[in-house]
Amino acid sequence: MRSDAPGRAPGRDPRAGAELPVQARLLAVASSLFAERGFAQTSVQDIVERAGVTKGAMYHYYSAKDDLLQEIYTRLLDLQSRRLAGIADGGGPAAERLRAAAADVVVTTLDHLDDAVVSMRSMHMLPESRQAAVRSGRRRYHERFRALVEEGQQAGELRPEVSADLVVHQFFGGVHHLGTWYRPDGELRPEEIGRTFADLLLRGLAIG
Amino acid sequence: MRSDAPGRAPGRDPRAGAELPVQARLLAVASSLFAERGFAQTSVQDIVERAGVTKGAMYHYYSAKDDLLQEIYTRLLDLQSRRLAGIADGGGPAAERLRAAAADVVVTTLDHLDDAVVSMRSMHMLPESRQAAVRSGRRRYHERFRALVEEGQQAGELRPEVSADLVVHQFFGGVHHLGTWYRPDGELRPEEIGRTFADLLLRGLAIG
Amino acid sequence: MRSDAPGRAPGRDPRAGAELPVQARLLAVASSLFAERGFAQTSVQDIVERAGVTKGAMYHYYSAKDDLLQEIYTRLLDLQSRRLAGIADGGGPAAERLRAAAADVVVTTLDHLDDAVVSMRSMHMLPESRQAAVRSGRRRYHERFRALVEEGQQAGELRPEVSADLVVHQFFGGVHHLGTWYRPDGELRPEEIGRTFADLLLRGLAIG
Amino acid sequence: MRSDAPGRAPGRDPRAGAELPVQARLLAVASSLFAERGFAQTSVQDIVERAGVTKGAMYHYYSAKDDLLQEIYTRLLDLQSRRLAGIADGGGPAAERLRAAAADVVVTTLDHLDDAVVSMRSMHMLPESRQAAVRSGRRRYHERFRALVEEGQQAGELRPEVSADLVVHQFFGGVHHLGTWYRPDGELRPEEIGRTFADLLLRGLAIG
DNA sequence: AATGAATGAGATTTCATTCAT
DNA sequence: TATGAATGAAATCTCATTCAT
Numbered sequence: 010m011r012s013d014a015p016g017r018a019p020g021r022d023p024r025a026g027a028e029l030p031v032q033a034r035l036l037a038v039a040s041s042l043f044a045e046r047g048f049a050q051t052s053v054q055d056i057v058e059r060a061g062v063t064k065g066a067m068y069h070y071y072s073a074k075d076d077l078l079q080e081i082y083t084r085l086l087d088l089q090s091r092r093l094a095g096i097a098d099g100g101g102p103a104a105e106r107l108r109a110a111a112a113d114v115v116v117t118t119l120d121h122l123d124d125a126v127v128s129m130r131s132m133h134m135l136p137e138s139r140q141a142a143v144r145s146g147r148r149r150y151h152e153r154f155r156a157l158v159e160e161g162q163q164a165g166e167l168r169p170e171v172s173a174d175l176v177v178h179q180f181f182g183g184v185h186h187l188g189t190w191y192r193p194d195g196e197l198r199p200e201e202i203g204r205t206f207a208d209l210l211l212r213g214l215a216i217g
Numbered sequence: 218m219r220s221d222a223p224g225r226a227p228g229r230d231p232r233a234g235a236e237l238p239v240q241a242r243l244l245a246v247a248s249s250l251f252a253e254r255g256f257a258q259t260s261v262q263d264i265v266e267r268a269g270v271t272k273g274a275m276y277h278y279y280s281a282k283d284d285l286l287q288e289i290y291t292r293l294l295d296l297q298s299r300r301l302a303g304i305a306d307g308g309g310p311a312a313e314r315l316r317a318a319a320a321d322v323v324v325t326t327l328d329h330l331d332d333a334v335v336s337m338r339s340m341h342m343l344p345e346s347r348q349a350a351v352r353s354g355r356r357r358y359h360e361r362f363r364a365l366v367e368e369g370q371q372a373g374e375l376r377p378e379v380s381a382d383l384v385v386h387q388f389f390g391g392v393h394h395l396g397t398w399y400r401p402d403g404e405l406r407p408e409e410i411g412r413t414f415a416d417l418l419l420r421g422l423a424i425g
Numbered sequence: 426m427r428s429d430a431p432g433r434a435p436g437r438d439p440r441a442g443a444e445l446p447v448q449a450r451l452l453a454v455a456s457s458l459f460a461e462r463g464f465a466q467t468s469v470q471d472i473v474e475r476a477g478v479t480k481g482a483m484y485h486y487y488s489a490k491d492d493l494l495q496e497i498y499t500r501l502l503d504l505q506s507r508r509l510a511g512i513a514d515g516g517g518p519a520a521e522r523l524r525a526a527a528a529d530v531v532v533t534t535l536d537h538l539d540d541a542v543v544s545m546r547s548m549h550m551l552p553e554s555r556q557a558a559v560r561s562g563r564r565r566y567h568e569r570f571r572a573l574v575e576e577g578q579q580a581g582e583l584r585p586e587v588s589a590d591l592v593v594h595q596f597f598g599g600v601h602h603l604g605t606w607y608r609p610d611g612e613l614r615p616e617e618i619g620r621t622f623a624d625l626l627l628r629g630l631a632i633g
Numbered sequence: 634m635r636s637d638a639p640g641r642a643p644g645r646d647p648r649a650g651a652e653l654p655v656q657a658r659l660l661a662v663a664s665s666l667f668a669e670r671g672f673a674q675t676s677v678q679d680i681v682e683r684a685g686v687t688k689g690a691m692y693h694y695y696s697a698k699d700d701l702l703q704e705i706y707t708r709l710l711d712l713q714s715r716r717l718a719g720i721a722d723g724g725g726p727a728a729e730r731l732r733a734a735a736a737d738v739v740v741t742t743l744d745h746l747d748d749a750v751v752s753m754r755s756m757h758m759l760p761e762s763r764q765a766a767v768r769s770g771r772r773r774y775h776e777r778f779r780a781l782v783e784e785g786q787q788a789g790e791l792r793p794e795v796s797a798d799l800v801v802h803q804f805f806g807g808v809h810h811l812g813t814w815y816r817p818d819g820e821l822r823p824e825e826i827g828r829t830f831a832d833l834l835l836r837g838l839a840i841g
Numbered sequence: 842a843a844t845g846a847a848t849g850a851g852a853t854t855t856c857a858t859t860c861a862t
Numbered sequence: 863t864a865t866g867a868a869t870g871a872a873a874t875c876t877c878a879t880t881c882a883t
Contacts, residue, residue: 462757463673463757463758465671465672465673465674465758466673466758546754546757549671549754550671550673550674587829587832587833588821588829591821591826591829591830592833594807594810594811594814595807595810595829595830595833596807597810598806598807598808598809598810598811599802599803599804599806599807600806601806601809601810602802602803602805602806602809602810603802603806606802613796613799618799621795621796621799621803622799622803624795624837625795625800625803625833625837626837628836628837628839629832629833629834629836629837631836
């Protein structure tokens with residue numbers, strides 16, 4: 010996906026041989042391949058071939074194919090959690106913080122589209138044991154976002170009668186769906202999409 | 218998921234032995250298992266075991282495991298396409314037809330949640346050759362929905378400056394996301410969710 | 426080992442192609458190879474090659490390589506348990522039943538030397554979970570044998586001051602050791618070895 | 634096994650960090666692990682981890698994993714050969730030297746139970762090339778022991794009609810079997826077991 | 842004397858699919 | 863209409879060993 014975009018910054022092509030240290034290169038390649046063909050359809054062989062190392066090297070750094078998936082997932086979730094915290098815990102009216110957070114998660118998602126696609130599509134391929142950690146992280150993220158909506162409702166800035174939970178689910182559905190249709194070489198810029206999504210969300214919650 | 222709900226109409230338990238003819242039973246079982254564990258994690262053996270037949274029987278009705286997936290997908294898409302046509306081609310203001318269509322697709326999705334979950338999660342597991350048909354169907358559906366939005370915009374019922382494409386993508390993201398959080402034994406009824414989603418959509422597009 | 430003996434009954438060469446049904450053939454081949462090179466040194470590939478089938482066939486009948494080992498072990502233990510019961514539960518002086526049982530287990534072991542070698546050498550390669558069943562069977566066997574010694578001691582036929590447990594351990598050590606030195610084409614016949622072993626055992630326990 | 638016994642002399646815990654020089658520590662750890670889980674089930678990684686060094690260090694001292702096994706084997710066999718020579722070449726009636734040698738090998742075996750267990754269980758894991766040396770050592774040991782029996786028979790101290798070879802095989806079977814049942818924290822002391830084993834052996838060979 | 846990243850060969854196992862019956 | 867034994871290809875993972883430092 011994104012890796013096919015023209016004009017990418019140099020040194021970020023996961024197909025290349027040696028710009029990144031082996032460990033990071035493996036992760037980049039894995040993310041790109043998982044996004045492209047799916048986790049189950051990507052063999053360890055595929056990954057190491059494109060990364061230009063051997064299987065042994067991969068298992069030196071990651072103890073299982075699952076590890077790569079979890080790492081990808083965690084990396085993105087951590088990033089987004091940090092950004093959300095930074096915005097939500099800032100100052101100003103809750104509604105405006107919500108708008109900023111909504112636009113930001115869209116942009117961040119589009120900036121890490123491979124990771125995002127992998128996260129939403131392939132997380133359920135992890136064994137139950139590993140899903141637990143991942144799910145609780147995702148839940149915390151959702152909770153923080155919902156709390157922001159509720160804060161706005163309690164402050165009288167947003168319509169109180171609509172279920173914050175439902176709104177947040179609906180909104181994040183749209184975010185998760187981005188990978189299905191967004192093309193980096195299309196007309197729409199991430200910021201524009203972020204603004205529109207945030208606008209739709211806020212209008213849905215607006216009073217009057 | 219839904220198929221495990223208590224109080225279900227008799228004859229719909231895919232685990233049972235003989236209420237449905239073998240062919241339909243296989244499809245029901247497959248949908249249930251694919252939704253539960255994912256396509257790749259479900260073996261043909263799993264399917265025929267739960268359906269109470271042997272592999273030979275399955276290959277008598279379906280020429281490949283992929284067939285089951287495509288069938289599930291097509292079945293749901295056809296149903297939703299028919300319903301959308303019925304609503305969108307009806308009379309009345311475009312905005313009201315849009316509201317009805319939006320609410321309806323939510324309810325229909327929740328009523329066939331296994332199929333829906335499978336469709337969004339596992340479609341990309343089909344080989345490219347089979348994905349073409351599926352994708353074009355999905356695109357036609359999206360187009361029809363978008364046309365309805367644009368009709369409302371041209372009629373002056375909806376805000377014209379927002380990208381109909383973007384709105385529709387955002388909305389269907391929410392619909393596809395339903396499978397990740399909706400629980401049939403939770404508090405929210407499908408109709409209520411449909412109404413809320415439709416309401417959020419319409420407010421996002423409302424004038425003024 | 427035994428499978429190299431000249432004059433073996435026809436149709437028992439596990440290397441041959443089709444005298445036995447596939448399942449039994451796999452077990453025979455496995456026993457022969459495990460005895461020859463050890464469990465860990467024998468690959469599934471080795472087994473199926475010599476049995477003239479494919480790996481898939483093996484996994485159709487045995488769910489794991491471990492299964493073969495356990496089957497070999499159980500098969501021999503069951504046989505020996507039955508024979509011991511038949512002799513020990515018979516009539517006559519305990520000392521004479523002990524002599525018969527001792528001679529018999531030697532002969533039986535030599536008659537199934539591959540299985541016996543595998544059992545003593547490779548049992549500890551089973552995962553703990555599988556070893557439990559196997560161990561309890563082996564313990565029951567040991568107990569029955571020891572009870573026979575104690576019966577003779579209580580009847581005044583055998584020296585009472587020597588630990589029955591120790592004697593039985595010592596004796597079965599000798600039996601388990603047979604695989605290390607016995608050659609079917611050597612001078613000693615199984616019956617002769619059995620008689621001698623039983624004689625040594627009885628003299629060790631004799632009164633006076 | 635023994636290495637876990639409480640009250641052990643200080644500096645013999647193979648798990649500890651630095652009481653022994655690295656080379657000796659590696660051997661002690663290897664013996665303990667091989668005895669516990671078997672040679673094939675113990676990875677070089679396991680060994681160096683427990684010894685607190687890295688793989689490079691191990692390969693500095695031992696050129697292969699096999700080396701460790703052979704070293705363990707040789708160490709024990711050399712020890713027992715020396716002791717046997719000391720006893721068998723001493724003075725007094727052959728029968729009494731035999732009794733002493735028999736009791737001694739039992740005690741020595743129990744005092745080095747890890748090594749003993751490894752030796753009997755895992756020797757056949759060595760490649761053929763390395764087994765030759767080991768086997769010839771073992772054979773020499775067996776010969777010396779058998780010669781002692783024959784000496785007693787020729788001197789008229791022991792029954793001449795029983796095969797010395799067979800008796801020795803039977804006896805050493807019992808010795809090798811010790812590792813399967815002996816527990817250092819059980820009731821029986823090594824010396825007592827040695828006495829009993831020697832007694833059984835001598836009674837089996839006694840005249841009259 | 843020791844490190845630890847990397848190799849490369851091989852191991853077990855899974856599974857969709859076929860085919861004779 | 864259905865069986866189930868058998869295939870064969872591919873997948874994940876393990877591990878003893880090497881080598882530049």
